[in-house]
Amino acid sequence: MKSYARLVAMNLAVRKTMTLAEFLEWEARQELRYEFDGETPVAMAGGTFAHAAIQRNLALAIGGRLRGKPCKFVGSDLKIEVAGSSRYPDGFVVCSPVANDAIIINDPVVIFEVLSPITASTDRTIKAREYQATPSVQRYVMLEQDRIAATAYVRADGDWNVHVLLNEAVLAMPEIGVEFPLAELYEGLDLTPNADQDDRATSDQTSDR
Structure with missing residues (x-):
């Protein structure tokens, strides 16, 4: 349940409009890396x-x-x-x-x-x-x-x-x-x-x- 709740919270955050300062505070708590496009977090994809x-x-x-x-x-x-x-x-x-x-x-x-x-x-x-x-x-x-x-x-x-x-x-x-x-x-x-x-x-x- 904890993992599911964390996933739901993450999905909501990704859709929420943020300031850069809010994003940096949010990203610091994430296990994965995200970019910030000026409004919302953008998940980083893997490479070749x-x-x-x-x-x-x-x-x-x-x-x-x-x-x-x-x-x-x-x-x-x-x-x-x-x-x-x-x-x-x-x-x-x-x-x-x-x-x-x-x-x-x-x-x-x-x-x-x-x-x-x-x-x-x-x-x-x-x-x-x-x-x-x-x-x-x-x-x-x-x-x-x-x-x-x-x-x-x-x-x-x-x-x-x-x-x-x-x-x-x-x-x-x-x-x-x-x-x-x-x-x-x-x-x-x-x-x-x-x-x-x-x-x-x-x-x-x-x-x-």
């Missing part, structure tokens, strides 16, 4: 092996290159506050000092999301708007799982430029002083770039605009 591999490679590629520098790479266990919402990106970089007991960061500089069929629409639209509305964010990188490809939104002179990276492209992030081959994020995955993928990337970019 490819998703996990790309997350791991992000930590290795960026975390290693930032050793000894002010900026730090943070994985998906820590949430960020963006435009009144609370999100767990697949990775991000913060360049300000962070307390050891911090549970939320409000000034990420670079944000990474690994796209999936379930989350791609939200990542490309709602989260893109939230991240762009956050003054500290200089770059938002969306990584695809099934091919070596990324779309990066880059802040420039008060506007946002869109860059599509494929296959042997270099992911350059001057705002944190890091660059490396995009393919490094796909090490350990069986992906074979081909012409059809390039054509699809062009089509995706056209539709995004």
Whole structure:
């Protein structure tokens, strides 16, 4: 009965409109992780092996290159506050000092999301708007799982430029002083770039605009 009552209470909370402060207080009591879309909690879905591999490679590629520098790479266990919402990106970089007991960061500089069929629409639209509305964010990188490809939104002179990276492209992030081959994020995955993928990337970019 206790488990059933807890499930009912959780379902009611998920449907209830909250403030960010109310959500953070509520989430602290939950066993599972939730994002906050500005009004209600959103349950986090599980991922694939490819998703996990790309997350791991992000930590290795960026975390290693930032050793000894002010900026730090943070994985998906820590949430960020963006435009009144609370999100767990697949990775991000913060360049300000962070307390050891911090549970939320409000000034990420670079944000990474690994796209999936379930989350791609939200990542490309709602989260893109939230991240762009956050003054500290200089770059938002969306990584695809099934091919070596990324779309990066880059802040420039008060506007946002869109860059599509494929296959042997270099992911350059001057705002944190890091660059490396995009393919490094796909090490350990069986992906074979081909012409059809390039054509699809062009089509995706056209539709995004």
